[in-house]
Amino acid sequence: MNNTLQLPPLISPATPHATPARPITEVAAAARNAVKTYGTGEAAVHALDDVTVDFERGRFTAIMGPSGSGKSTLMQNVAGLDTLTSGSVSIGGVDLSSLSDRKLTRLRRDRIGFIFQSFNLVPTLTAKENIELPLDLAGRSPDREWFDEVIRTVGLESRLGHRPAELSGGQQQRVAVARALASRPEIVFGDEPTGNLDSSSGGEVLTFLRDAVDRLGQTVVMVTHDPVAASYADRIVFLADGRIVDEMHQPTSDRVLDRMKRFGH
């Protein structure tokens, strides 16, 4: 964790504070009393232990916490990739627990964008085909203007015809960001999207996520261990042992680091 800090980011955060904070009006995604338990009895692990959290629309939220604290679990459940033991999650006001697999899949396809740590792309498809994939699966043709805007934002114009194997790790993650944004989703989730990148590539990807929020009005929720990455967010939610233990608004990497030191990350 610390080694990330020794290298100052080549691209500094896109002045997150320059944009005035939006009025906290709408909630893009929310969890209510979310409990996720793995195993039973003695061996039971409470990955999520009564978590209630809102992710506001048009904002960039980071989720931090020690390893095993339940970050991924929270994100996966809010994103409809897994189901809670109890409690509820909703996306854009829709309670996910009531949805069939088919409806849930369509909701993910149409209203959620994903960026994983790695292996995001389909190797047989070109960058462009990868980006269009969710739309393609829906049988919709992309909104040209939006699509061009997204491509421009992530700076991939010249790489659209390449296959993932012909792209660097950073470029691949940028394609993944573009894909997550392509269907103009309600919310974009990333689980350590920069975890496998060097700090310069990571910085680029984070800049694009920041831009997506600022320029395109998107909502982003990102799990990260990296204080620098977290500093791109508008707000950080801290998890420990499956509970929310703290929150930080308008973070800077120093404040995050400070907090992490205090609580013994």
Place this chain on the structure above:
Amino acid sequence: MFRMSIRNLVAKKLRLLTTTLAIVLGVAFTTGTMILTDTMVDSLDAAVADFNDGVDVFVRGMPVGEDEMFTLRGPVDLDHLERIAAVDGVTAATPYWAGYTQVVGADGKALDLIQSLGLNWIDDPELSAFELADGRAPAADDEIALGRVAAGDAGVGLGDDVDLITLAGRETFTVSGLVEVHDMPGAENASLVFFTTDGAELRLGDAGATQKILVRSDTLSPDELAGRLALSLRDVDVVTGADLVTEEQESLGFAIGVFEKILLVFGGIALFVGSFTIANTFTITVAQRTKELALVRAIGASRRQVLGSVVLEAAMIGLGAAAAGLAAGFGVARGLLGLFGRLGIDFPTSTLVVQTSTVVAAFAVGIGVTVAAALVPARRAAKVAPVDAMRDASIESTTTSRKRLVIGAALAALGAFGLVRGVIGTDPALVGLGSVATFHAVLALGPILVRPITRAVAFPLRHLGAPGRLAAANASRNPRRSASTAAALTIGVTLVAGASMLAATASASIKGDAAAALTADAVARPIGPNPGLPTEVTRIAESIDGVDTLPVHELRAQVDGSMEFVGGLDLADGDEFVDVTVVEGSITERSDGVVVGDDLAEERDWTVGQPVDVLFGDGVTARFEITAIVEQTNALPAMVATYDAVAPHGIGLDRVVLLSGDADAITRVDAALAGQPTVTVDDIDAYADSLVGALGTVLNLVLGLLGLAVVIAVLGIATTIGLSVHERTRELGVLRAIGMERRQVRRSIRLEATVIALFGTVLGLAMGLGFTAAVISTLADDGFGSPIVPVSTLVAIVIGAVVAGTVAAALPARAAARRPILDAITV
């Protein structure tokens, strides 16, 4: 290392099952065939021995012609009976006839049983193989004893009248006795009729002659008896009962051996196809284990140990598959025996015969094929370097190696040369070699054909949205894997397409020749299993006003030393019936003249005016002179003499009777023949169809047998798709996460399998049709017309491929779609 092999096996139970199934099926079919034929041989051997039991010596005619399976013998003069009776020590002797006799049922139709035989009733219970169950032996010329099966089918009992059709035509007889039949294979489906000795002589053979004389002695040993008889008889062959039994057993054994070899060829094809599945599975699993193998190498395992562990794994799979296949082989043998039983061919046996050689073959083949198929992947596994453990290396090459390209190109050149030279030089052997070389070239170059061909066959998939596009991309993702998966199917489809084209062309050629050569208006022909028409059919038809007839006789005879079909019909009067094109000489009425087809004449180097000697089945040799050479067609025998010159030497039944007359007249012939249940009157088209009916049956049989190879190929596709999908677990997880529906996942995987299946099918069709067309083009002299593309079969094959792909992918597709997303993403 051994433990590693075992653990690998245990870890992949399901995959193991599908992989093994390919070998299990091949071994099951192969051993099933061996068990079946051994059982048949055993059963028939016993039956032959029982049937001839009690006869010490047989006196039979001298051989007048023979081929591999069968010796044609002349008749035995009845005068010999007296001479035999006079020999010291002879206790009893009786003539023996067996011949064509058809029972007319209550509905006026001939009984529909597999075998219809007429025999003479033999009073001596030792010499006879039959026993009277009821009534008495036939005593008068118009009496018969009837087998129980025939009696039941015809609905007649003791004292009832029943009509029979024999060489002498239709006659009415009274049933004097009922006969129980034991120890005769197929007795359950045989119609047996027993005449008096005089009645048999009249209806089952030539006057004054019999087929065999059965002799026994209470005082002499068979050998002594045979010795004495041989001394006192001339122009006959004397053989002891034991020797005859051995001889008959040998010739049955030979026939069953041929049958076994044919089945084993199909078993071999199935195993060959199965070996592709094995090779594929090992290639993929070894590749997936690259890291593990490298790690093992890093901690000190030698190359040989790695090689050994993979080979050992293969050997154990082969062992298991062979054991399962052997067990299943019993089922196959039982099933086929049951099938024969249903077809009316019962083998009186309850135990299956399993020879040591069958068990050895099962294991040798099962283990041998599996190990051989795994050898290349095993060698590749052994090449894994310890450092590969640290790299993200995969040892499965997805593209075509240079070596493969060079060999493939060389084979392709060789194949093209053979095909072109063969077709130009009408050399079927060269075409065959060219085909084999091209076939291997295509298998070798398969990987480079994958992209263009899958792109073509997957073209419609572009309209099926993302699942279709993903399917097309995945089908050519690893060209080598796709190519070798499809190769198994290619082999099957090549053979299916080739066989279909061959049959379609042969059938069209025969029909076309019949239509072209027969100018008659109709044909009276025997129905189904009846070997011919009683001569009275000609008399009845001839008696109708406005009808002309041309009876056609046909037999096999030895012509200048080798067997030929010889026709007996009066070509000189045949203008209204047949259209022959004379190449040389002229058609005459000469009774010693023979007309010869040009192809046979060329083959035998015969010219007009040349004499040929024909040794007929009745032992008579006649000298003919070639009076004309005509264009040979499938519609007539290659040699034709006059009816009167040929028919007396035949079995007494005409092959067909050609009819000429207007439609009304033909209808009257039909009506007049109503009392002849073995006869039907066809127009030329229907007759032509009847000529090729058997061809269709043979084709269906061949296609059915090839079906096994196709099933194994489809299993191979299922296995490979399963492995590929497994490899792509994480990718599929991501796809599901970003919104691919379960049914889209399933559809995509099914389409992928379908594309691979279609790839294999397209190659197979191209080769099957191409090679067969090339071969056919060289066979014009053998009566083949230009190649016919069996369109409906091809359509069925393509539809079959689509269905096969869908079915093959069903399980992997379901499994992939069901897998929880998180589980898949986090593997």
